[in-house]
Amino acid sequence: MRDFLFGLLVYSVIVKILLLIIPQDYEEESTTLFKMFVALYCINYFFL
């Protein structure tokens, strides 16, 4: 659980930095993409 939380925190910081770098025009698409990435990470941790 500790690894999962730490990973989630690190990925969230990376996602936030990428969201700041990516131009505003693509914000919605990139946010959706990152949400899917985090969802996959959670599924991978708990179910696989």
Place this chain on the structure above:
Amino acid sequence: MKIEQLTTFFWEPFKEQIFALRSFFLYGFLFLCINWLIPSMKEWTRFFFLIVVIMVTIRPVFAAFEKMQSITDQLMHIYVVLSPLLTSSLLLGSGLFSVLAISPVFLLFLQTILVVVSKFLIPMLIATLVFDFITRMIPELSFAKMSDFLRMSVLSIVSASVVVYAMLLAANGVIVGSYSNDLSEPIKRLIQQNIPIIGSLVTESLNTFKTYSSTAIVTTSTGLLISVWGVTILPTLNILILGFSYRFMSAVLEPFTDSKVNGLIEDISKTLFILCAVSFLIAFAYFFTIMMVLLMIQMQIGRGGA
């Protein structure tokens, strides 16, 4: 000297918050200057300011969590050694121990509580903190409902445990109350209204403590009981004061910062109040352990009362 120590104990969390406030204003001023010089960096400075807030506020919170975890672990280690001794003493001196409503079932319950707190409740609260940070950092990726769910689950488990404590004591006839409700009712209402989230839990737990103490006084002295009480309740008080200090900081910062920073500090204070409720369980376990060891020593020495 004692008064000075007590003042330091109560004042230290607020001093830490004032230091944090000073840092926030300093960093805020720095980031405002950057915004003024490079307007395109506005989003970046906001993000870095949130990181600064997290870095500054997290240290006392994790210190509180570490302290609770170490107290719980120490108690668990003590139980590994004391369990056989206490159980055999309970069987040998059942008459003396029955005065304090301590039975093997109660001993087992105390051990279970310690395991639950150490393995589930404290990690759940740490997870709540992480989810709160992520929610405030990326509002699009909100874990607000998850952290609320975790907080409520921990609170429910604590409430259920307090009820079981009361039931186990009541089953032995100890908790039949003998003090006046007229006197305590206004104080109870005051605590319930002024301590957020866990006010009623605090009053009920203190009530159980108080009623139990009035019975325990049969076999121990008042001074000793007060000392034990003081020692067991200190970590809880410390966390309660820390929670209040975060709430105070959130109130002070509200006019000057955006809702993200303010909300994050308020979430931390909520989690600390729940940790305070958890620490009540540990305080109970600590109190009963000391009482049991005291009785065991008294029994070994061969005198009934101190």
